[in-house]
Amino acid sequence: MVSATIERPGPVPAAAGIGLRGPHHSQFLTDAPSVAWLEAHSENFFAADSIASSALERIRANYPLSLHGVGLSLGSAGPLNQEHLAKLGRLIERFEPGLVSEHLCWGAAGGYHLNDLLPLPYTEEALDHMAEHIAQVQDFLGRQILVENVSSYMEFKDSTIPEWEFLAAVSARSGCGILLDINNIYVSASNHGFRATDYIDAIPADKVGEIHLAGHSVQVYEDQAVLVDTHDAPVCDDVWALFEVALQKIGPRPTLIEWDSELPPLTVLLNEAQRAQDMMDEAHELAA
Amino acid sequence: MNSLRSLQERCYRAFLLGEAEPLLPELMSREIPAPISIQVYQNNARETYRKALAANYPVVERLVGDDCFRGFALKYMRDYPSTSGDLQRFGATLPDFLCEHYRDSRFAYLPDVARLEWAVEEVQLSRESGPLDLDALSRIEPEHYTEVRFHRSESARLICSPYPILSIWRTNQPGQETEVDLSSGAEHVVVRRHAGSVQLNLIDSAAASLAAHLGDAETLEEATAALDSEFGDGQSFDLTTALQQLTGTGLLSRFTLEQPTYSQ
Numbered sequence A: 001m002v003s004a005t006i007e008r009p010g011p012v013p014a015a016a017g018i019g020l021r022g023p024h025h026s027q028f029l030t031d032a033p034s035v036a037w038l039e040a041h042s043e044n045f046f047a048a049d050s051i052a053s054s055a056l057e058r059i060r061a062n063y064p065l066s067l068h069g070v071g072l073s074l075g076s077a078g079p080l081n082q083e084h085l086a087k088l089g090r091l092i093e094r095f096e097p098g099l100v101s102e103h104l105c106w107g108a109a110g111g112y113h114l115n116d117l118l119p120l121p122y123t124e125e126a127l128d129h130m131a132e133h134i135a136q137v138q139d140f141l142g143r144q145i146l147v148e149n150v151s152s153y154m155e156f157k158d159s160t161i162p163e164w165e166f167l168a169a170v171s172a173r174s175g176c177g178i179l180l181d182i183n184n185i186y187v188s189a190s191n192h193g194f195r196a197t198d199y200i201d202a203i204p205a206d207k208v209g210e211i212h213l214a215g216h217s218v219q220v221y222e223d224q225a226v227l228v229d230t231h232d233a234p235v236c237d238d239v240w241a242l243f244e245v246a247l248q249k250i251g252p253r254p255t256l257i258e259w260d261s262e263l264p265p266l267t268v269l270l271n272e273a274q275r276a277q278d279m280m281d282e283a284h285e286l287a288a
Numbered sequence B: 001m002n003s004l005r006s007l008q009e010r011c012y013r014a015f016l017l018g019e020a021e022p023l024l025p026e027l028m029s030r031e032i033p034a035p036i037s038i039q040v041y042q043n044n045a046r047e048t049y050r051k052a053l054a055a056n057y058p059v060v061e062r063l064v065g066d067d068c069f070r071g072f073a074l075k076y077m078r079d080y081p082s083t084s085g086d087l088q089r090f091g092a093t094l095p096d097f098l099c100e101h102y103r104d105s106r107f108a109y110l111p112d113v114a115r116l117e118w119a120v121e122e123v124q125l126s127r128e129s130g131p132l133d134l135d136a137l138s139r140i141e142p143e144h145y146t147e148v149r150f151h152r153s154e155s156a157r158l159i160c161s162p163y164p165i166l167s168i169w170r171t172n173q174p175g176q177e178t179e180v181d182l183s184s185g186a187e188h189v190v191v192r193r194h195a196g197s198v199q200l201n202l203i204d205s206a207a208a209s210l211a212a213h214l215g216d217a218e219t220l221e222e223a224t225a226a227l228d229s230e231f232g233d234g235q236s237f238d239l240t241t242a243l244q245q246l247t248g249t250g251l252l253s254r255f256t257l258e259q260p261t262y263s264q
Helices: A022-031 A051-060 A082-095 A124-141 A163-174 A182-192 A196-202 A237-250 A266-287 B004-017 B034-056 B058-064 B066-079 B094-102 B110-125 B134-138 B142-147 B165-171 B205-214 B220-231 B239-248
Strands: A016-019 A038-041 A065-068 A099-103 A106-109 A112-118 A146-148 A177-181 A208-214 A217-221 A224-228 A255-258 B149-152 B156-161 B187-194 B197-203 B252-256
Touching: A016 A266, A022 A051, A022 A266, A051 A082, A051 B110, A065 A082, A082 A124, A099 A208, A106 B004, A112 B004, A112 B034, A124 A163, A124 B004, A146 A163, A146 A208, A163 A177, A163 A196, A177 A182, A182 A196, A182 A208, A182 A224, A182 A237, A196 A237, A208 A237, A217 B034, A224 B034, A237 A266, A255 A266, B004 B034, B004 B066, B034 B058, B034 B066, B034 B110, B058 B066, B058 B110, B058 B165, B066 B094, B094 B110, B110 B156, B110 B165, B110 B187, B110 B197, B142 B220, B149 B205, B156 B205, B165 B187, B165 B197, B187 B205, B197 B205, B197 B239, B205 B220, B205 B239, B220 B239
Parallel strands: A016 A038, A016 A255, A038 A065, A065 A099, A099 A146, A146 A177, A177 A208, A208 A255
Antiparallel strands: A106 A112, A217 A224, B149 B252, B156 B187, B187 B197
């Protein structure tokens, strides 16, 4: 376990980082490649004594860290899973991440999990529920979390609030920050026919604590093309363009290249991060 | 208006169990028709659980092929739905599932291969135990040998099979293509976490039998008596050799005596 005397890299900087994935652990342990910060999936390190957790302990000594959860299921009806929350709390205590994030979604019903990031119906009931759960999480952890917008492939008839207003309201009510996933905005905008820039314009810039960039794929169902957030490809040109819009509106933030499936060599992720960093530097110069 | 709970339960049944009809009236059909929306999420669920199982059971996937693996992954996710937001331990009951469906088929060895793969997963997630303290063991007075109780390592598992499961596992690693003779006999495998990596080692049938008794927390005397009875007349049981295998492969990590107690 960590003692208070261990000195670690501090806050996550407003620079480009990458997602830390298992197949790349050994390269981080031996080569310590240059990147501003790393983000790890919280649940992958819930087993405190695992080989992966031992690796993260050593990697953490060299990089600022963000912990990104995918399984707390903040928007599911019923109470929060206290066991999951307790594991997250122990993880945060051990690794002292600069940022902690989860999703604006649900993923469990009736005691069973779908292990997916499912969109909510954007209703007053769901807004109350989500804000209450986030407040409970923040009280338990004793810190602010960031909440990320998810990609969507369905719309509920019950929804009465645009997603961007819902996300802003969740942040205002609970005090959480926003993790703005540009690729998810692009995917949902393409699937549901709204303007991605309207979404970005509606998000309060001062609440955005992190930005995600990722690749997606096009899947065809009965001649219907659907964009799906698969994290298995480079960031596409349209999403890079949208990132530029976000930089102008929001300013530089810790920005992550996410890649989970069909994982390429580490250099590919580092090159994507460098491209994001170059755009951030350029936006900073223009603003100066 | 539906309650959040009711809507989510309908989604769950549509996406995981294929019961789409009750959800259809709740979805918009603007850019994406509602039936297509449901298909996308059904496909996401199938892919999520197939990938989670494939991550923990790559050899099983390679043995049965992609189509067959997709088929039983779909059935497994419905028969044994996930109960956690943490997918790392998803698939713990796959060996039992395979036993139900493949016990009498040409893939009868598959459940034991799956047990071996799950053992590999488990030891990666476990706390690494130190080695047995052989110095302390050597200091025990001979008259107390029979009172020793050995204890299994938290980071080691023993998988016994009538099939050559370690040979199957090794020849189905990436880049390996050799054939395994399924009639080549039983293999008993100790899976152990050691120095931050996973090791797999064979032990013989005598050592596996001893391990089974010691695992029941019998003293060495009780285990030896039981084994003498099992092996019967005319067969010798070499306790020293069997014990060396169990300590050498790391299956046993500590021992206790009534008085005094020694531990690692």
